[in-house]
Amino acid sequence: MLSCAEYRANIFTYHQSCRTTCSFAKNEEIHVNVIKKALSFQLLFTNRAKACFLLFKK
DSSP, rough: OOOOHHHHHHHHHHHHHTTTTOOTSSSSHHHHHHHHHHHGGGGGGGGHHHHHHHHOOO
């Protein structure tokens, strides 16, 4: 299981690469789905992962 910091680092890395290629990156729901598909993070479905993701987005 990834730590919160590791999870956030992975999301940040993907978000940075996706930002320039996803024209719909501003649509949060679609963007999250893209992240889930690209990284296959089952963690994203857990409360801990959602909390980490939301904290990172602020």
